[in-house]
């Protein structure tokens with residue numbers, strides 16, 4: 001993985017930088033010891049590792065601001081980090097960069113049920129928000145499978161999704177306000193407790209910006225009332241094509257389930273061996289459909305979905321009769337990644353999105369790629385929204401297998417784009433999909449995106465080497481070419 005060449009001058013100044021940062025933060029909040037730095041050398045994409053120059057662990061917005069201002073003044077690169085569960089290498093450190101860990105900003109500042117929102121610091125874990133409001137009957141809807149560990153700041157930066165995002169939306173649909181610190185140390189606020197804000201949608205710009213535009217230091221999230229009833233249906237199918245057709249038929253019938261997930265045979269077996277969720281082991285594909293709402297609506301929809309999955313060839317069908325049974329059905333799906341980790345020394349989790357109706361064809365072509373690269377693949381998807389998570393199984397200790405897994409993964413993502421989909425559904429671009437960005441965007445598109453980056457971070461100090469395949473100097477992109485005294489597009493207003 002090619003990263004921006006480390007600045008040897010910055011590396012040589014490590015001791016001075018550490019001492020100066022320790023003046024801005026409590027000394028224990030600055031880590032410089034090479035052994036202690038090892039803990040930060042990768043995120044959830046463990047194939048890539050790099051010890052950072054330094055780690056800082058601020059406790060307040062003011063401390064985040066002081067660290068950023070110092071780094072900007074000294075032209076030091078900064079990599080923001082939440083819990084480090086990113087699967088796209090977004091929090092991968094740089095040899096000449098400071099990791100800015102947000103883990104100490106971990107307080108729930110306010111629960112405001114009258115405005116149906118909570119104000120939290122970025123290091124609060126996703127699940128902690130729902131736990132804090134559970135007794136009042138509320139919850140925070142986006143539920144990444146990593147929700148016991150990942151932070152809300154990381155969720156904002158990745159615009160994370162989860163199994164219930166089909167009906168309730170991704171992180172971006174569940175945010176009301178953000179406090180962000182810019183690279184020069186300036187603290188800005190976007191949105192608030194109200195539903196919409198005037199001016200440009202800068203909260204939208206910040207959401208999913210992967211730590212490249214600013215550091216999120218406070219998040220106001222929407223809270224939802226827990227549905228009166230939730231029931232899950234698990235159906236086994238003789239083929240992925242039939243399960244895929246059932247997904248299309250449910251959506252086509254105008255039903256938006258709370259979640260609709262699919263797993264293929266290898267994933268079913270791995271999950272069943274791990275959590276014993278009573279999945280049908282003779283099935284080639286498994287569909288979990290959750291319906292929620294008032295009991296009467298839920299029962300009506302369950303009847304409709306049951307008819308649809310039967311009509312599409314389901315060979316087994318079970319509906320949860322209790323909350324414990326519903327949670328057990330989900331436990332298998334939520335543990336699918338670690339379960340696959342038990343059957344292969346390493347796996348590479350991909351994340352692409354396709355139009356739902358292309359699913360059978362994409363699965364077929366993935367099976368062909370699996371033969372070509374001689375690597376197994378287990379498939380877990382958010383089927384309702386066409387978000388695929390193929391897990392490419394490999395052994396990093398076998399020479400060449402990581403490279404084969406990377407090529408296999410890249411071909412899967414190219415396939416997603418080819419059939420009209422996109423490179424990422426929820427895990428972000430990071431370093432993992434960075435070099436594939438030109439598969440989806442023209443040079444002009446990418447230049448426009450980098451211009452936006454330059455508006456926030458002109459020296460490109462925040463998380464460089466992520467998302468964009470090439471680094472342009474901002475001045476280069478801002479340059480206007482004037483030929484023979486003639487301005488390009490003279491009709492456009494200039495300012």
Ligand SMILES: Cc1cc2nc3c(=O)[nH]c(=O)nc-3n(C[C@H](O)[C@H](O)[C@H](O)COP(=O)(O)OP(=O)(O)OC[C@H]3O[C@@H](n4cnc5c(N)ncnc54)[C@H](O)[C@@H]3O)c2cc1C
Pocket residue numbers: 043044079080081082083084085086087089090091102122143144145146149150151152153154155156157158159160161162163210211212214215216217337338426427463
């Ligand atoms: C087992 C497993 C299951 C997963 N399941 C899902 C899933 O279902 N859905 C899903 O969407 N993702 C999933 N993920 C991926 C990951 O959990 C999410 O991307 C998550 O949002 C990352 O949060 P984090 O706190 O760990 O952030 P990190 O990994 O620390 O950072 C992720 C990115 O956000 C930036 N960042 C972090 N905090 C801030 C901040 N405060 N301000 C600015 N930038 C910041 C970092 O620079 C980096 O680019 C899964 C990961 C694992 C390991």
